[in-house]
Amino acid sequence: MGEHGKRIECDVLVVGGGINGAGIARDAAGRGLRVVLCEKDDLAQHTSSASSKLIHGGLRYLEQYHFGLVRKALAEREVLLKSAPHIIRPLRFLMPHAAGQRPAWMIRAGLFLYDHLAPRDFLPGSGMVALRDLPAGPALQRRFTRAFAYSDAWVDDARLVVLAALDARERGATILTRTRCARVRRGAQRWEADLEGPDGIVHVHARCLVNAAGPWAGSFLHATGAGPARPLRLVKGSHIVVPRLFDGDQAFLLQQPDGRIVFALPYEGAFTLVGTTDVDYDAQDVDRVAISPAETAYLCEAVNRCFERRVVPEDVVWSYAGVRPLIDDNHGSASSASRDYRFEHDTAGGAPLLSVFGGKVTTFRKLAEQAVDWIGPMLGRHVPAWTAHACLPGGDLYGKEPVARAVLEYDAWVRTRRQQFAWLPDGLLARYARSYGTRLAALLAHCRTRADLGQEIVAGLYEVEADYLVRQEWACSADDILWRRTKLGLHVAPGAAQRLDAWFDARRRKSMASHLTRA
Structure with missing residues (x-):
């Protein structure tokens, strides 16, 4: 380690300022652990601000038999809605149905499971609706006369990350943005890291290291000297924003001929958000991810198959793309790769190392809770989980308890x-x-x-x-x-x-x- 720069002693050093890193820092700080989080860019600058902005169970995952993931996500949907009702709100979805799509009985069965896999305290259940009775009905092509309706939730994903980091800081964590973990060395009892930031080098001695670097998790794990990581599948998801396509505050789930689904979501009042794609990403530079012309064309075609108003690439007012670090479970298509998360625990080489792979915005709180359930006892800190019963900053509209x-x-x-x-x-x-x-x-x-x-x-x-x-x-x-x-x-x-x-x-x-x- 260098001779100059600030020194910090802590229990946990978290590398990565996306939703998983911020969530783990928050949970650990709330259990009395001394936490430092470093992020080489801005909080949520990459994957965590490039989502579909949904807190949802993942209806399409039922077709892939990921019942455990859907159940876990549906349970978290309720917890998160009550903990941050300002940035997370209920959203009613319509799935227009016409001949040639998934049969109605199959959709009804899937929605029945979706309604009952986890407790649902206040969101309305699913059902069939006549499109002529809805403000958005005229926006759809005339071949659609009915739709299935179900409930999920909307989230401001980037603000969710910021609020988790803010809560962590208010509970004692040190949050260092624009700060890169340049060097890290493992000892028998602690990790030593050099963090390079705008104010120079910070030397951190940590009893445990958390690798929450998202798309960079594999390369960072290699940099720690802890050996090869679990194989990751980098999948790019892209979205486009176009002028508003429909009236009303509901969202649409659009079935596509290739079996995929595309969301059309009301966005910022005057716009509609359309996404997402799922394509394998082989490029080396995950710092500069952008939508491709082929993805833009795919999303425009998805809209044009369902809505009366046609859109072309020239109508796109904004687009964004992010790379999701998914577990490589050898599925053929990018869209079928699991969105669940897994941990790698490493204590054999010295001070504890926890690496996080996969995950989605909806399950970040549960992921963090399970991560700290392992970290705490490893460091001699036996404190029960707490985040299921706590509001995020600003969410305490009617008291400190989520309601x-x-x-x-x-x-x-x-x-x-x-x-x-x-x-x-x-x-x-x-x-x-x-x-x-x-x-x-x-x-x-x-x-x-x-x-x-x-x-x-x-x-x-x-x-x-x-x-x-x-x-x-x-x-x-x-x-x-x-x-x-x-x-x-x-x-x-x-x-x-x-x-x-x-x-x-x-x-x-x-x-x-x-x-x-x-x-």
Whole structure:
């Protein structure tokens, strides 16, 4: 290890700031372990912000007989809805049905299982509906007259990661973004790591190392000297965003001739999110993943098979892609590879090492709980699990305990906030409430009028929010704010990112000048 730089002694070093790493850091910190998490980029910059934005059991996984995964995910759907009702909300799905698709009896059987594999406290069950009775009905082609309806949930995936990391920090964890684990060495009792970040090198001595590096988990495991990793199958999933295709707040599950399904989801008011693809990804650079023209064409064709309005690649206003690190279980197609997670526990070579492979956003909390159930006793810390009975930051609308009331009465809670902040425009209040929940009070702690929000840096983004995101949520760049902390990137005019980056530069210069003055 080098001679210079900050030194930190901790119990657990987590490498990876996606949903699994943030979840493990949160759970471990809540059990009294000293935790450091490092992420080489921004939180949720890669796979964890490139999902379909769903908390769901995975209806299609029933066809692959992954009943255990579906049961686990359905149970977690209920837990997460109640723990973060501001960023997670119920979503009703419609599956249009016509001749030539999966037979109706098969779909009914699958939906019956979906309704009953795990307890369902407050979400409505499945059933058949007439499309002519729904606002979205006219948007579909006339060959569709009926649809199967069922329930799942929507999530702001990037904010979910940030809130898990925020909870971890508030419970004592150290969260280091833009900080790469450059070197790591294993000893008999501890790991020694050099973390390279914007403020120099941090030397960490940790009693346990957690490899939650996602698509990089295999290469990082090799860097630890712990030997070859379980084979990973890198699968690219891509999405497109187009102008809104249908009215109403329901979503669609669209069956495709190749047996796959594609989601069409209401998105940011004016748009529809369409995805996902599943293609094997063989490229070496997982830092710069992008949708291919073939994937864009596939998703456009999926829309055109079902909706009256046709879309072409030129209609796409935004797209994103992420690489999922799935367990290589030798299935033929990328879409059939298991989304479940597995751990590799290694204690034979010295200090404990836990590597995480696979997983999905929906099961992150359970994954983290099981990971810390192993880590804690290994380090002599026997503390029971706790996250199933705790809200994420901002989710405590009706008390600290997760309750269905917070989901069912979210709109009533917002109406109360509207009375409290009557000076705030309705659209802005709605976005703040969805993003920050009860942390809205901290965001607006010193604001009494619209003028108190400060400069409107770009449309819809005021200085008070941008400053909050820097101070509280690790935002360092325009992309951090426009695409991960918010989705304002879809709504602002060209050049907005440059204006926001200029604001960041001015803020840094001001901070540096203030520091030099004090020195």
